[in-house]
Amino acid sequence: MPVSAAYRPARDHLTLGAAFYDPVEAARFPAHILRFRNQDAAARVGLDGLTDDEWTAHFGRFVPLPGGMEAPLALRYHGHQFRVYNPDLGDGRGFLFAQLRDARDGRLLDIGTKGSGRTPWSRGGDGRLTLKGGVREVLASELLDAMGVATSRSLSVIETGESLQRGDEPSPTRSCVLARLSHSHIRIGTFQRLAALEDTANLARLVEYVLAAYFPDRHGTRDPAATLFDIVCTRVARLGAQWMAAGFVHGVLNTDNINITGESFDYGPWRFLPRYDPSFVAAYFDHSGLYAFGRQPETLMWNLARLAECLIPLANLDDLQRIFDDFPDRYEKEMNAATIKRLGVSSVSEKDDRALSQEIWKFLERSAIGFESLFFDWYGGTQSRHRAAKSPCAGLYAGADFEPLRQRLEAHAPRPGLDLSSPYLSRDVPCTMLIETVERIWQPIAAQDDWSLFHDMLGVIRDMKAALSPA
Template identity: 80%
Template structure:
């Protein structure tokens, strides 16, 4: 079947030169069972018209897409892992497979992989991904996208017929290969590698590439390194606020997991909060709580400091320091806006939005309400008063602890175009993705190869996304 006319291939990454990547080949898998294809994301890049057989050829056997990268590229980078520097990183079980243009705005998007086989950077690993890991990544990306978090999208999961042995899963366990759609796979660790090699020419080349490719409106800046740092800080502040507002814990905020476009990606031991808890961790191996929920903004700022160090040879320390020092203010403003949005309200003044956010965090802490429940019960503000008063958390909204937040909610009007008659809001409780839910979705797959619970959850997430997104632009209110 011909590709859609909206398919627009790109090969921008090749212009960086072969010092930035290694051409590799995908593993030869014994089986190719299509388990998930994201038609919404595929339509975004003109790939929705592929037959299942063609889909498997491209995302299971990695036959190159037309006029695209001729061979997969394993990207080179270093990074701090739990604040210990590791020069032996790079794409060890994934690669950049293709680059495409978003049909909506022409934005460049990468198709990357996870579990596609060994590369020169595999460090003794098998280069594979467990099927459970693939299912968990689908659930993380779909849930975060529905909640308005800037995230990669899981494009495809194909079961590959191998039995894998892992220390953190009952083994042997099933295997898969995942393809994801992401704005960029250039990470802070990409810059760290060049800084460690003292390769200032390649560092300047990378800065110019990133500005020209991802931020063309700022590409003419007199100090491109400083402009880049400013943009990355702004986008990472936004991402951190979105994670916190979603009650999401990424779990592994190493510098190789933070990209220049400020987009969440690479989901391993992630968790959503059952209730507000700053010390809640996702990774069983995060013994010190370095990447706990409440420490995520600090972790992001630490990573940005590492990027600033890399850029020092190309710009001035005072400029970098000023941008770095602005991060808490940027993050605070983003956080206020996230809380306003999560409650389905309209933004007022900066002071009003800050007061609303502060009251919401205080109530979440004092009430120990389910994290997602508050935003669900009061979505739309006072327009949801009756719904909240008759829901399972009604008692919590009757006490003195709720009064400061209620006053703030009453002062903020509902978001224009909000439709509380949407079937999603007739539920008694919100859609959530706590660890018990994830396990309940995985269990029938593991024991009976029953994928029905997963598809039911994906339908529910899609319903939530439609309800929270509101009407499409240009629709009548």
């Protein structure tokens, strides 16, 4: 394997001890057809120089990476699923394959899998992932990354040649194994498991490990459990705000799907909003609307309460309560920041930013405009008025309902470094990933093994990221 100077393997998770994981073997697949490799994400950890054969060996057959862990680890955790506690969870069709250091900032990163075979936590499942599921995870994570949302990155998709039976899509269907690059796979459910077992010693060990491994600048404080809770509350508030500003609905906000570094991951029945609708749900099985778009902040706060309960043996209850009670204020600040960032304008003051954010959401609700259209048409503020005038939504901007937002926009300059003539911002319409778009991309793959629309979309997303995240 050609190891680049950026390649820095790590084995930090092993220091937690055997109470936190089970060594497992990857499934043996009848075929290994490389469908997607993320060179941008791979470069962050020095893996971009692999040949396709080497890539397939590591991410299809799971040959250990040099200097990395000798065996994959299925992580142990519990969790609330739709607010019902389930002690029989854990990595059931995935595992922690490797840990490495980010070449840019030295952060510890995980390579985790999905569809890599059965584990002790599979609960009767086959441990596999459909190819459509892999395609959907790539599209969701790459688009969210382009929008500036804290997210895992889909690193690899390899088709595995098996026919899977599923009740929620036409079967038999094609299979794949996915690898993702993420800051951490430690979840609120990881803490819940130890709390349920009354294993205070390992709970304290986990707190210390998380601070040392992921937040070293906050390690060594007088009250480590409260410190960790403070960090997680801020990061989860930021993630929730970023989802809302992106019009994104995760779909399954169980406590085992909320990690402690505040990153979005494990994309199942996700959706993007066609237009502003607080009641919009992503999962067909979410009959009560528990995880609807407008309820995501409330749900995240409920999940944080479950983390606080786990930390009570290790922290002062009043400190935990004070941090928890501050979540709404943290979320509001993060929401204002995420909203104006999505519009590509600079911050002016907390008061002005709040006023602009409120007008944006009022207009989205009143006008029923396509959710992404407003952010695209007016990206960069009033300097984009000529692009907005050519938009299919131009008529909505000419009415009285838009005037309060227009006036607020006047006070906000474009973010520094924006190129309003970039290829992405020169398009007639924004890039969207509604369910109809996903199906349109999938159909030629399913029918003719034609991946052209998939790769075309990834090209548009790259242009979008370059436009929205200037160096």
